[in-house]
């Protein structure tokens with residue numbers, strides 16, 4: 001196992017922020033992972049997956065473990081269902097494309113989400129009406145304290161909106177090594193109810209969509225709204241969509257009758273943060289080499305060599321402004337280091 005010193009993390013975070021790791025190890029298998037954890041029990045560790053939900057505001061004075069184990073395996077087939085076990089270091093979108101190619105349905109709405117398979121359960125990735133938890137069967141993770149492998153079922157993971165056990169009680173205690181998904185190999189359950197998907201399918205005159213058609217529609221929608229991290233550094237949605245009480249919503253509606261909203265329960269309403277940020281005047285605002293994306297105000301971007309702290313300070317300014325105008329607390333979705 002090679003441990004490199006003083007490595008730039010720029011290629012390893014989708015924001016494209018320059019920050020250095022004191023030590024860095026590219027982990028290619030679970031065996032390598034356990035070996036390095038055994039020999040570095042007292043070291044400061046930093047676990048890095050796809051780096052797509054991360055804002056680095058300083059160098060990492062730790063041993064960075066880049067989880068890069070690969071492999072896809074069909075475990076079982078029952079009726080219409082198929083169970084596949086995917087290693088944590090696989091790229092998420094490549095996994096989606098592999099599913100589409102094999103006609104395994106369930107994650108086509110989650111096309112083009114940056115990041116890796118192993119980090120997808122941590123924040124229960126979601127898009128266009130589907131969340132990871134709907135296809136999640138189980139995952140395996142190494143417990144850092146005991147170095148033993150634990151299996152987590154769906155209920156163990158306590159999935160919520162962009163949330164899970166691994167972001168709350170289990171934070172910093174486990175490294176996910178693989179994920180098993182429950183997909184469908186026939187009689188697909190397509191989810192095209194999200195407005196933009198249906199619109200996109202109609203535009204192409206597709207009446208009986210396949211999972212590939214849905215994936216293609218999602219890819220088109222994402223490409224039209226969201227910047228490609230390979231071209232413009234970003235971490236997708238920087239904030240979560242806030243959930244407010246029905247009474248606060250009714251008050252807001254008096255001042256902003258057009259405010260978009262989704263009912264979460266009879267007492268709670270979710271508001272699109274992108275709308276709040278746009279209304280506050282930030283959409284498309286550029287501050288030198290960083291700013292707010294022009295097509296989706298929820299996405300903060302690095303146009304070149306932005307400093308992580310500049311983007312962090314912009315996020316603080318946005319939070320303060322949204323609090324002042326709407327009395328709503330915006331919570332960052334991205335991990336700020």
Ligand code: EPU
Pocket residue numbers: 126127128129225226235236237238239240241260272273274275276278283295296297298333
């Ligand atoms: N909106 C605006 N202005 C904007 C952006 C959005 O007014 O600049 C309003 C519009 O009313 C629009 C609504 O917000 O109809 C919803 O926008 P969109 O469909 O783009 O979705 P979102 O709620 O902003 C969420 C996820 C995205 C996911 C999309 C599609 C969160 C934090 N974000 O965004 O996830 O792709 O839905 O399902 O829940 C990510 O997590 O990184 C991510 C990109």
